[in-house]
Amino acid sequence: MSLLAHLARPAAALVGLLLVAGVALAQPQPTDAQRQAAVEVAESLRYGHYADISLDDAWSHQAFERYLSVLDGQRAFLLAEDVDDFRHLEARIDDALFDGDLNDIYALYHRYHERAESRFEWLLERLDEGLNFTYDSDMRLELDRDEAPWAESIEELDELWFKRLKNAALTLAISGQDDDQVETNLRQRYEGQLSRVRQTNEEDIFGLFMAAVTSSIDPHSGYLSPRQGESFDIQMRLSLEGIGAMLQSDGEYVKVASLVPGGPADRAGVLEPADRIIAVGQEEGEMVNVVGMRLDNVVDLIRGPKGSVVRLDVVPAQAVDMTRSRVVEITRDTVNLEDQAAQGKVIEIERDDGMHRIGVIKIPTFYVDFDAWQAGEEDFRSTTRDVAREVERLKEEGVEGIVLDLRNNGGGALQEANSLIGLFIDRGPTVQVRDARGRISLYGDTEAGTLYDGPLGVLVNRLSASASEIFAGAIQDYGRGLVLGTPTFGKGTVQTLNDLSHGQIKLTRAKFYRISGDSTQHRGVEPDIIFPSLIDPELIGESSLDNALDWDTVRSVQYRHYGEPWRHLEAIKDRHRTRAAEHPNFRYLTEQAELNRRLREQTVSVSLNREQRQREVEEQEAEQLALENTRRQALGLDLLEEWIDARDEESDEEPVEQVQVQEAAHILLDYALLDPGYRYAQRN
Structure with a gap:
């Protein structure tokens, strides 16, 4: 797959990927095809990955811990003695890969399989005996055990799972289910998990091990089985x-x-x-x-x-x-090109001197109709062409500035990000791409002239990734406009898909760098003016992923500045802060983001006392409800009785996220009026 055609998106599983479980085996063994694929994966990682990787004993230790995490990330099935029995793998996973010797790898999975099967049978036995829980103790359940010590005995795990079972039953009971419903739901849950454990086949085990191997290096590399391919x-x-x-x-x-x-x-x-x-x-x-x-x-x-x-x-x-x-x-439906097309609109802003008009173009993704393009059709659809059409329309409507809304744009075709930048600059570099050998390729706009040279803003958020970050970073480096919103995802790597004798490997082969020399990897693009966000960066973004490659720099390239927006930044920020303090939705975003952070830090365990549990939940939700109703009251909306209803009751006229678009338009208007050098900032 070519670099330019690669659809670069954050690592995640798109709904639709599937591993089909086969016939249950007593103790699956690696196949010859899998042994050969393991050797090829090792060679690919050693010689083809962007990072300088040494598949040695030190890496083997990391891969071993990763494999344990893939199998039993919450340390709820395996015992310390189980881990010790396979501790020799700490220094041998590299050898196992290069030799195709996967027997001990599969044996460790089989040990986990035995423990998991036994544990789900134990849970079902407890259900057969009847739950009969009382919820009046001071007992608490630790929610995150990824760094907990391995249990020393079955009895220790029994105690943990007793708490887990009690918590599961209490959760269902608090939600309004009676005893029969609670038991039915829990039985269905554990029978399903037991059935899936028993149906595991060789391909599943190989896939789990390969996931551990590749993700120990970076989160975007991975193995795809033939079916996943x-x-x-x-x-x-x-x-x-x-x-x-x-x-x-x-x-x-x-x-x-x-x-x-x-x-x-x-x-x-x-x-x-x-x-x-x-x-x-x-x-x-x-x-x-x-x-x-x-x-x-x-x-x-x-x-x-x-x-x-x-x-x-x-x-x-x-x-x-x-x-x-x-x-x-x-x-369910298919995702069509029409559904992802760029669309523009005009926002009217009333000021003391009259009504102003700012154009906003929403760009959901960087797309191109590859089939039509390769067939030589002149009217093929693409992001650049659709945005150009919208820009021309907005210019005809007399807008005083244009905001490009890249929120939630996870990337797409690199060539489209490159050509889109060209609509707003008069030739020049746009992005640097460094490969595994350290060679840097420079991409840029080679066409003379600009389609639009007026005030420009780029609105981004945590889900703006890859090609979106390239575009926003270039606009910022050129001084061509203001970047507004929240720090972006930080996905600054490029993957290619290579065939193996059995399956395929998705390999990180290159890294993006801005023309300033800064990588977009890990840190993303920092906006000139930052908005509060309800998307938690601890949960979403490159920095939240294990083993993400680090941020670094290369040499900058020569490029001109089209403007100096930083000269007016403090004045613009002052006006923004005044508006944000007065707008109910902006106050809500700021206060809710802070509350979310505090609640996340507090919620490390849950009470198994029903009264205490309900009291904790009610206190936390009372804070959230108060924030929501304060916002709604200021906007003249109906108040809610429960916080959980907020999504269903949100007014189409005043959605929280819309305030970011409105404020971006205000900021761009401030910029246009402060810098009269822009042709489109002049009002007739």
Whole structure:
């Protein structure tokens, strides 16, 4: 796959990827094809990866710990003695790869398999005995055990799982289920997990090990089984039938990483980043509990034919307790180019001297109709062409500035980011790409002239990634306009897909650098004026991913400055702060973001005392409800009785995220009026 054609997006599992479990085997063994693929993966990582990798004993230790994390990330199944029995692998995973000797790797999985199977049987036995829980003790359950010591005995794990079972039952009881419903749901959950463990085959085990090997180096490299490769091809053709959501594992839960622009979930408006999915159902029938289910199996449940309905039981990202879920419905569909097309509008701003007009162009992704382009069709669709059309229309309507809205734009075709920059500059470099050998390729705009040379703003958020970051970074470096919003995702690496004798490997082969020499990797692009955000950077973004490559720099290239927006930045910030302090939605964003941070730091364990648990949840949700109702009262909206209703009741006229667009337009108008050198800033 060529670099220019690569659809660069943050690492996540697009709904639709699938590993099919085969016939259950007593103790699966590696196949000859997998042994050979392991050797090829090792060679690919050693000689083809961007980073300077030494697959030695030190790396082997890291890969061993990663494999343990993939198998038992919460340290809830394996014992310390189990880990010690395979401790010799700490210094041998590199040898195992290069020799294709996977026997001990599979043996460690089999030990985990035995422990997991036994544990789910133990849970079902407890259900057979009847729950009979009382919820009046001072007992608490630690929520995150990824750094906890391995249990020394079965009895120690029994105590942990007793707490887990009690917490699961209490969570369902608080949500309003009676004893029979609680038992039925828990039985369904554990029977499903037991069944999936028993159905594991050789391909599943190899995939888990390869995931540990590749993700120990960086989060965007990965192995694709032959079946996964087929699904990836479907994904790249944008004809996947599903809901259009990028999902990630998050402990026992599956969370929404991002939404595909123009996809069914995006259009429905019922999912947001960091939401957790706890159950999946079809249009009719029972919901299937997916807590503890493997990501690919959850994906399989969600994916389905176009026009069918999937039901999701979702815990909102801002919920402080897993009992606060709601069921949403999404009609599955394909993602079409038309759904992702750039669209413009005019925002009118009233000032003392009259009405002003600012154009806003929403760019969901960097797309190009490759088939039409390669066929030589003159009217093929692309981001650059569609934005150019919108710019011309907005100029005719007499706008005094244009804001390009790249929020939630996860990237796309690099060539489109490059050509889009060319609409706003008169030739020049746009991005540097450094390969694994240290060679730097420089991409740029070679066409003379600009389509638009007036005041320009670029609105970004945490989900603006890859090609979006290249565009925003270039506009900022050139001084061509103001970048507004929140720090971007930080996805500054490029992957290519290479065939193996068995499966494929997605390999990080290059890194993006701005023309200033700064990498977009890890840190992303820092806006000139930062807005508060409800997307938690601790949960979403490159810096939240394990083993993300570091930020660094290369030499800058020669380029001219088209303006000096920094000269007016303090005056613009002063005006922005005044408006933000007065606008209910901006105050809400600031205060809610701070509350989310504080609640995340506080919620490290949960009480198994029903009264205490309900009191903690009610106190936390009372704070959230007070913030929401303060916002709504200031806007003249109906007040809510419960915070969980906020999404369903939000007014179309005053959505929280819309204030960012409005404020971006105000900021750009301030900039245009402060810097009269812009031709389009002059009013007739």
